[in-house]
Amino acid sequence: MFVRIVKMGFYEENIETFLSNFDKNKAKIRRFEGCQFLELYRDKNDPTIFFTYSYWDSEDALESYRKSDLFKGVWSVTKPLFSIPAEAWSVDKLESLK
DSSP: OEEEEEEEEEOGGGHHHHHHHHHHHHHHHHHSTTEEEEEEEEOSSOTTEEEEEEEESOHHHHHHHHTSHHHHHHHHHHGGGEEEEEEEEEEEOOOOOO
16 A cells, blocks of 8 residues: 655645635545545644645556646645645555554
8 A cells, every 4th residue: 555645834824725625625535546545634733734644556546646637626726825845755554553
């Protein structure tokens, strides 16, 4: 399983716009071919920092999403709201304990 972690920082006045856009698109992202899981987190110490965790079948599946009209639409709204550049990590999930 391929995991994508994205850290995003927003200007305080842009947080509601981000959350609204995420809410509007989260089901579409989750249903995108190859996406197995999607979560949104908010930092406990800095409420302007958010993280998305998404699980993908493969790197190719993620790249397909990143080239899609859905991603371009979501990102065109999200990117101008940033207070800091987004950071992204691509990792392989090795183990999960429940």
